[in-house]
Amino acid sequence: MTPNVLARLVEAQAREQGARLYLRVETAEGTESWTYRRLADEVAQRAQSLQDAGVRRGDRVGVMMAHPGQFIVTWLALLVIDAVAVPVNPRAPRVDRDRTLDIAGSRWLIAPTGGLAPALGGWMELAPDGKVALRQMPEPRSASPRTGAGIILLTSGTTGDPKPVGLPLAALLATARQVAEGHRLTADDMGFSPLPLFHINAEVVAVLAPLVAGAAVVVAGQFHASRFWEIVNRYPITWINAVPSILTVMVNREGAPRHPDRIRFIRSASAPLPLTTLSRVEARWQIPVIETYGLSEAASQVASNPLVQRRAGSVGKPTGTDIRVVDDNGIPCPQGTVGQVEIRGPAVVDPRWGPNRWALAKMRGGWYQTGDLGRFDREGYLYLEGRLRELINRGGEKIFPREVEEAILTHADVVDCAVVGRPHPLLGEEPVAFVVARHGAAEVPEQLQNWVPEHLSRYKCPAQYFVVTTLPKGATGKISRRELRMRVADWGSEAQ
Numbered sequence: 001m002t003p004n005v006l007a008r009l010v011e012a013q014a015r016e017q018g019a020r021l022y023l024r025v026e027t028a029e030g031t032e033s034w035t036y037r038r039l040a041d042e043v044a045q046r047a048q049s050l051q052d053a054g055v056r057r058g059d060r061v062g063v064m065m066a067h068p069g070q071f072i073v074t075w076l077a078l079l080v081i082d083a084v085a086v087p088v089n090p091r092a093p094r095v096d097r098d099r100t101l102d103i104a105g106s107r108w109l110i111a112p113t114g115g116l117a118p119a120l121g122g123w124m125e126l127a128p129d130g131k132v133a134l135r136q137m138p139e140p141r142s143a144s145p146r147t148g149a150g151i152i153l154l155t156s157g158t159t160g161d162p163k164p165v166g167l168p169l170a171a172l173l174a175t176a177r178q179v180a181e182g183h184r185l186t187a188d189d190m191g192f193s194p195l196p197l198f199h200i201n202a203e204v205v206a207v208l209a210p211l212v213a214g215a216a217v218v219v220a221g222q223f224h225a226s227r228f229w230e231i232v233n234r235y236p237i238t239w240i241n242a243v244p245s246i247l248t249v250m251v252n253r254e255g256a257p258r259h260p261d262r263i264r265f266i267r268s269a270s271a272p273l274p275l276t277t278l279s280r281v282e283a284r285w286q287i288p289v290i291e292t293y294g295l296s297e298a299a300s301q302v303a304s305n306p307l308v309q310r311r312a313g314s315v316g317k318p319t320g321t322d323i324r325v326v327d328d329n330g331i332p333c334p335q336g337t338v339g340q341v342e343i344r345g346p347a348v349v350d351p352r353w354g355p356n357r358w359a360l361a362k363m364r365g366g367w368y369q370t371g372d373l374g375r376f377d378r379e380g381y382l383y384l385e386g387r388l389r390e391l392i393n394r395g396g397e398k399i400f401p402r403e404v405e406e407a408i409l410t411h412a413d414v415v416d417c418a419v420v421g422r423p424h425p426l427l428g429e430e431p432v433a434f435v436v437a438r439h440g441a442a443e444v445p446e447q448l449q450n451w452v453p454e455h456l457s458r459y460k461c462p463a464q465y466f467v468v469t470t471l472p473k474g475a476t477g478k479i480s481r482r483e484l485r486m487r488v489a490d491w492g493s494e495a496q
Contacts, residue, residue: 003080004079004080004082004148004149004169005169005170005173006076006079006080006149006169006173007043007044007047007080009173009211009212010039010040010043010076010080010211011040013036013040013211013214014036014037014039014040014041016036016214017035017036017037017187017214018035018036018037019035019036019037020035020036020187020214020216021033021034021035021036021190021216022034022035022036022039022210022211022216022217023039023069023072023216023217023218023219024216024217024218024219024235025067025068025069025218025219025220025221026218026219026220026221026227026231027067027068027220027221028221032069034069034073036214039073039076042073042130043073043076043077043080044077044080045130046073046074046077046130046132047077047078047080047081049077049130049131049132050077050078050081050083050132051081052132053124053132053133055078055081055083055108056083057081057082057083057146057148058082058083058084058146058147058148059083059084059107059108060083060084060086060104060105060106060107060108060152061078061083061084061085061086061106061107061108061109061110062086062087062088062097062100062101062104062106062108062109062110063075063078063085063086063087063088063109063110064088064089064090064092064097064109064110064111065090065110065111065112065126066090066091066112066221067112067221068197068219068220068221069219070112070126071087071090071197072197072207072219073130074110074126075087075151075197075203075207076207078149079149079150079151079169079172080149081149082148082149083149084147084149084150084151084152084166084354085150085151085152086100086101086104086106086151086152086153087151087153087197087198087199087203088100088101088109088198089196089198089475090198097109099162100154103154103162103163103164103355104152104154104164104355105152105164105355106152108124109124110124110125110126110132111124111125111126112125112126147166147168147353147354148168148169149168149169150166150167150168150169150171150172150353150354151166151167151172151203152164152165152166152167152354152355153165153167153198153199153200153296155296155297163358164354164355164356164358165296165297165349165355165356166349166350166353166354166355166356167200167296167299167347167349167353168350168353168354170346171298171299171346171347171348172203172204172208172299172347173208173212174299174320174346174347175204175208175298175299175300175301175320175347176204176205176208176209176211176212177209177212177320178301178319178320179204179205179209179300179301179304179319180209180210180212180213180215182301182304182306182307182319183209183239183265183267183290183304183307184307185209185210185212185213185215185239186213186214186215187213187214187215188215188238189210189213189215189216189238189239189264190215190216190217190218190235190236190237190238191206191210191215191216191217191218191237191238191239191240191241192217192218192220192231192232192235192237192239192240192241193205193206193217193218193219193220193240193241194219194220194222194223194224194228194231194241194242194246195223195241195242195243195270195476196222196475196476197219198475199270199296199475199476200294200296200299200300201241201243201269201270201294201300201476202219202241203300204299204300204301205241205267205269205300205301206219206241207219218231218235218237223246225249225250225253228246228250228255229250229255229256229257232257232263233257233258233259236262237262237263238262238263238264239263239264239265239266239267240263240265240266240267240287241267241269242266242267242268243268243269243270243271243476243477244268244270244271244272244273244274244277244477245271245473245477246477247266247268247273247277247281247289248274248277248415248416251277251280251281251284251285252415252438256284256285257285257287260285260286260287261286263287264288264307265287265288265289265290265307266281266285266287266288266289266290267290267292268289268290268291268292269291269292269293269294269300269301270294270476270477270478271476271477271478271479272384272386272402273289273291274405274406274409275312275313275406275409276406276409276410277409278291278312278313279312288307288310289310290304290305290307290310290316291304291305291310291314291315291316292304292305292315292316293315293316293382293384295343295370297348297349297359297368297370298321298343298345298347298348298349298368299347301319302318302319302320302321302323302343302345302347303315303316303317303318303319303321303323303382304316304317304319305317305381311377311381313383314377314381314382314383315382315383315384316381316382317380317381317382318380318382320345320346320347321343321344321345321347321348322343322344322345323341323342323343323382324341324342324343324367325337325338325339325340325341325342325374325375325376325382326339326340326342327339327340328340330342330364330365330367333375335375335376335377335378336375336376336377336378337375338373338374338375338385338400339373339374339375340369340370340371340372340373340388341370341372341373341374341382341384342364342367342368342369342370343367343368343370344366344367344368348368349368351363371387371388371389372384372386372387372388373385373386373387373388373391373400384402385400385402385403386400386401386402390420390421390481392419392420392421392429392430392431393421393428393429394421394424394427394428394429394430394431394459395426395427395428395459397459397460399421399431399459399460401418401419401420401431401481403456403460404419404431404433404452404456404460404461404462405417405418405419405433407452407455407456408433408435408448408451408452408462410455411444411447411448411451412438413437413438413439413441413444413447414435414436414437414438414444414448415436415437415438416435416436416471417433417434417435417436417471418433418434418471418479418481418484419431419432419433419434419462420432420434420481420484420485420488421485422463422485422488422489424463430462430463431460431461431462431463432462432463432464432465432466432488433448433462433464433465433466434465434466434468434471434484434487435448435465435466435467435468436467436468436469436470436471437467441467442467444465444467445464445465445466445467448462448465449465466487466491471484472484
């Protein structure tokens with residue numbers, strides 16, 4: 001078989017970088033490292049083992065591995081043989097695992113030795129020597145379009161019914177190159193990523209972007225606040241791949257980097273970054289924060305702040321993807337006017353590839369409708385205002401939850417918050433807020449009733465505040481507003 005573009009990239013980097021570090025994995029069990037040469041050798045061996053076990057071009061293969069190093073080697077090996085990798089949360093219960101495999105149309109599931117009972121079709125074990133052993137021949141699944149190398153992810157699990165997003169290898173590499181170029185990654189860089197590898201951010205930003213740049217990366221099996229600075233301080237880390245929830249947790253804890261001047265930037269993605277959190281991080285740690293904007297449906301990043309001339313509150317400028325802001329009729333909005341964000345480009349989901357026929361309903365004249373609301377300033381920086389379906393209509397007045405959340409977060413006793421709409425018999429909807437208080441203070445709701453009107457118009461102020469210990473969030477830190485709306489429905493009007 002003629003080596004594909006990824007196989008050639010991995011081997012070329014092994015020849016050029018050789019014994020230089022590519023990957024260091026930090027888990028509770030210990031540390032393990034892969035040089036570029038070791039990576040190339042193990043990916044080639046794993047690829048051959050997969051083919052020997054029966055995996056063929058276009059087969060959809062679930063990968064359920066908790067060890068980051070073994071996940072990365074297997075994930076790359078599947079792409080190298082032109083198969084389709086389907087990442088599965090290694091901690092998912094069986095019902096969620098099987099749903100992921102079913103929706104993605106997977107024929108196989110790879111897991112560590114002794115890890116699982118047979119799944120939907122068949123399963124393979126990863127033995128200690130790295131060999132893949134076939135344990136059960138799968139029954140042929142219903143016919144589905146066969147493709148070349150790529151991945152299938154499930155998205156919108158926290159805000160709606162999950163859908164399969166298929167991304168070809170070309171889209172993954174195109175975005176990885178944009179990330180590497182925009183962040184100016186070189187062989188002298190070492191990143192740190194504590195994000196889950198079964199999501200697009202870590203796969204493209206933490207795995208492929210350093211590979212493209214010939215750089216190194218330290219990957220943690222899970223985010224542990226107690227070990228965050230320990231890891232950063234142990235290695236010559238030059239940038240950090242984070243999400244707002246991690247930054248919020250860390251800035252409220254003791255500890256800091258020993259050498260902040262060595263860390264060029266902290267990258268924030270996957271969810272909106274509150275301005276208060278950004279300001280506190282930069283003031284306390286003296287490290288610039290680069291806010292970005294990405295979607296699973298576009299292989300991760302579509303916009304990013306430049307390393308210089310950053311704009312607080314903005315997700316930056318388009319990176320390799322065309323972005324426009326339009327009204328309900330698809331007509332471009334004037335500068336500064338909020339509208340619907342649409343994208344197009346080589347990495348944007350293609351309705352003709354894999355399981356993506358659902359995307360036809362989301363396309364308008366070749367543009368993909370993201371469901372996000374935003375606006376451009378005169379210099380071309382994009383500001384996101386929230387999700388279209390999260391917009392609260394209070395008697396005809398439109399309320400953006402993020403604007404209300406930013407006001408609430410300026411209160412000194414508020415650590416985190418989320419605003420959702422609840423039904424109102426006269427106005428249609430009204431906003432309510434869920435608040436995580438710094439000390440669980442019972443008096444915080446009363447304080448906010450007086451505080452927020454000083455920062456917002458009266459109609460935008462929440463009708464009620466619920467103090468909670470935590471907010472429901474997914475693996476990448478995105479708030480599950482659907483779950484919060486369900487809580488409102490269950491609790492009624494009684495304060496909690």
